[in-house]
Amino acid sequence: MKVKRFSEIKVMHHINVGITGTIRRNLQRTTISYKHIQLHMEKKQVVTICFFYNNNKDETININSE
Structure with a gap:
């Protein structure tokens, strides 16, 4: 009976490892x-921030040139 329990424990151990x-x-x-x-979203955010920065920069230049 002890051998049977040991083998059951051994089988359970392999199942747990799996x-x-x-x-x-x-x-x-x-x-x-x-x-x-996360990396993709960070790249996307950087591109978006650069886009907004460039748009604001262009608008500022346009306002000054008028």
Whole structure:
């Protein structure tokens, strides 16, 4: 009976390791995706800020030239 319990524990251990590995991989993928999205959004924000800055700069020049 003790051997049976030991083997059950051993099997459960392998299942837990498999589940832990899967969760770890999914977390890594999620983290990478989140970082990629974050970098993309930062680039988008920088482009938007530059666009607004250039538009404001052009408007200022136009106002002074009139």
